[in-house]
Amino acid sequence: MEKRDVAVLGVGQTKFGYHPDKSLVDLFAEAFYEAFNESNIELKDIQAIYYGNFVGEMTDGSANLSGFISDEIGLRGIPARRYEAACASSSVAFREAYLAVAHGIYDCVAVGGSERLYNAGTAIGTRALATAVDGLHEMTAGLTFPGVFALAARLYSKKYEIPMEKLHEKMALVSIKNHKYGAMNPKAQFYNKFGDLKVEDVLNSKVICSPLTLFDCCPMTDGGSAVIIASVDFAEDVIDNPVYVLGTGQSGAGGLFRQREDMVRAIPRKIAAEMAYKEAKLTPKDIDFVEIHDCFTIAEIIASEAMGFFEYGKGADAVEEGETWVEGSIPINPDGGLIGKGHPVGATGTSQIYAVVKQLRNEFKYNQIKDAEIGMTDTLGGDFGTLVNIILGIHRR
Amino acid sequence: MADTISFKEYFDALLEGKLLGLKCSDCGAYTCPPKAVCDSCGSRNVERAELSGKGRITTFTTTYIAPVGYDKEVPYTVAMVELEEGPWIVGRLEIENADEIGQDLIGEEVVVEGKEFPTEMFYPDKKKRVVPVFRLEKA
Numbered sequence: 001m002e003k004r005d006v007a008v009l010g011v012g013q014t015k016f017g018y019h020p021d022k023s024l025v026d027l028f029a030e031a032f033y034e035a036f037n038e039s040n041i042e043l044k045d046i047q048a049i050y051y052g053n054f055v056g057e058m059t060d061g062s063a064n065l066s067g068f069i070s071d072e073i074g075l076r077g078i079p080a081r082r083y084e085a086a087c088a089s090s091s092v093a094f095r096e097a098y099l100a101v102a103h104g105i106y107d108c109v110a111v112g113g114s115e116r117l118y119n120a121g122t123a124i125g126t127r128a129l130a131t132a133v134d135g136l137h138e139m140t141a142g143l144t145f146p147g148v149f150a151l152a153a154r155l156y157s158k159k160y161e162i163p164m165e166k167l168h169e170k171m172a173l174v175s176i177k178n179h180k181y182g183a184m185n186p187k188a189q190f191y192n193k194f195g196d197l198k199v200e201d202v203l204n205s206k207v208i209c210s211p212l213t214l215f216d217c218c219p220m221t222d223g224g225s226a227v228i229i230a231s232v233d234f235a236e237d238v239i240d241n242p243v244y245v246l247g248t249g250q251s252g253a254g255g256l257f258r259q260r261e262d263m264v265r266a267i268p269r270k271i272a273a274e275m276a277y278k279e280a281k282l283t284p285k286d287i288d289f290v291e292i293h294d295c296f297t298i299a300e301i302i303a304s305e306a307m308g309f310f311e312y313g314k315g316a317d318a319v320e321e322g323e324t325w326v327e328g329s330i331p332i333n334p335d336g337g338l339i340g341k342g343h344p345v346g347a348t349g350t351s352q353i354y355a356v357v358k359q360l361r362n363e364f365k366y367n368q369i370k371d372a373e374i375g376m377t378d379t380l381g382g383d384f385g386t387l388v389n390i391i392l393g394i395h396r397r
Numbered sequence: 398m399a400d401t402i403s404f405k406e407y408f409d410a411l412l413e414g415k416l417l418g419l420k421c422s423d424c425g426a427y428t429c430p431p432k433a434v435c436d437s438c439g440s441r442n443v444e445r446a447e448l449s450g451k452g453r454i455t456t457f458t459t460t461y462i463a464p465v466g467y468d469k470e471v472p473y474t475v476a477m478v479e480l481e482e483g484p485w486i487v488g489r490l491e492i493e494n495a496d497e498i499g500q501d502l503i504g505e506e507v508v509v510e511g512k513e514f515p516t517e518m519f520y521p522d523k524k525k526r527v528v529p530v531f532r533l534e535k536a
């Protein structure tokens with residue numbers, strides 16, 4: 001069946017950080033209304049809600065959130081559903097929403113997510129995040145999320161014969177870059193903070209899971225994000241600056257122990273990215289900038305390789321050579337990424353789309369990528385368990 | 398044909414020093430921990446097998462910040478081991494100085510055994526938590 005083209009009408013994102021006084025519903029509502037207000041539509045135009053949330057059960061004692069969300073934002077009774085795919089929850093929600101509109105099931109839908117991990121505290125937050133590893137065979141050993149990427153960092157060092165100390169210095173540059181950009185982003189958790197980190201600051205911060213230190217890790221975050229999408233015919237009737245969805249891809253894998261040494265090649269990501277490139281009829285060289293899932297410094301490096309921007313084993317050098325900075329050949333995370341902006345898990349995917357859409361509309365007030373026409377997102381759920389890539393552009397494919 | 402091993406059976410055997418898995422009658426590959434199909438080719442034509450329990454460390458990390466339920470155990474070292482028969486498993490390496498040794502630990506030969514820890518609120522087995530523990534061969 002021929003798919004229809006789909007466009008983004010509006011995007012919204014709350015301030016990321018600590019929100020002790022806003023519920024999961026409040027955070028989604030705030031982001032939703034920002035997206036709605038720039039979409040030039042009426043509430044009744046929205047036919048369905050695709051909502052991403054990872055661990056509402058553990059942080060807020062709340063599951064079954066979709067009905068509450070739709071009711072509280074004034075869309076009582078429309079079909080709403082919650083997507084859970086760990087950190088990729090709202091990216092999976094976005095892709096499912098895109099497919100529904102592309103295949104003519106709906107003309108206009110709302111997508112987004114919210115999460116409250118900062119408010120949950122480190123001990124519960126760490127346990128909640130760890131629900132995304134294999135519940136038996138990885139959890140029994142107490143494997144945590146920083147642990148997963150610490151295992152990957154040591155394996156990367158061994159496989160590509162880069163001494164761990166040397167690799168860690170290169171990884172530190174990812175943290176320095178993303179904190180520099182996050183410090184510029186008014187909606188980031190670390191706005192005006194850590195904008196001038198040094199390699200020693202990263203290496204000497206508290207060890208979380210060796211070799212990863214605190215500054216190798218993204219923070220625990222509360223926040224929400226939302227996107228409204230519609231068929232191109234609908235979109236071009238109501239707004240004059242649509243951003244088009246050019247391609248999407250999704251893949252997955254089992255536990256780290258099933259992926260074995262492929263974990264440093266992130267095979268599901270390679271599959272998802274190639275699916276998105278194929279649909280968009282583009283190659284990695286056509287992408288002007290990318291929002292990558294930098295939950296940990298090493299994660300950004302591995303992702304930049306699997307998505308095809310650099311050869312396997314060369315991603316760490318690319319950071320050092322400036323390729324991934326705003327002035328480089330493929331800017332990664334000009335909004336600060338998860339490390340600088342924060343990582344409200346279920347809201348992260350659509351906040352990446354928020355950042356890409358703002359860039360493509362030339363509305364970035366800092367780090368605007370000049371003449372950017374095509375941007376891409378990359379969201380990872382679990383230990384490479386779910387991978388989603390989305391390509392957006394200002395021209396129809 | 399399509400032998401299955403429950404997680405209880407797998408962990409109980411590990412406590413007795415036996416590492417259970419599956420051997421594929423189609424491609425010959427081993428699957429451990431066991432699952433519904435051969436991990437290499439997807440065949441359901443699998444039979445239970447006892448593995449040697451020997452392997453080499455492929456990567457590891459010492460955890461200093463643990464989730465609730467595991468916080469009394471810090472610091473602890475999680476390692477991945479490539480078994481002689483091919484599969485990789487996750488477990489604990491009970492040595493104090495993993496970080497000092499660093500990358501040189503990778504490639505070291507180990508033997509796996511089961512050790513019982515207190516379970517926690519969210520762990521699937523509400524009676525006990527059996528952790529594969531790796532003992533260094535040359536220690």
Ligand SMILES: [Zn+2]
Nearest residue numbers: 421424435438
């Ligand atoms: Zn087989």
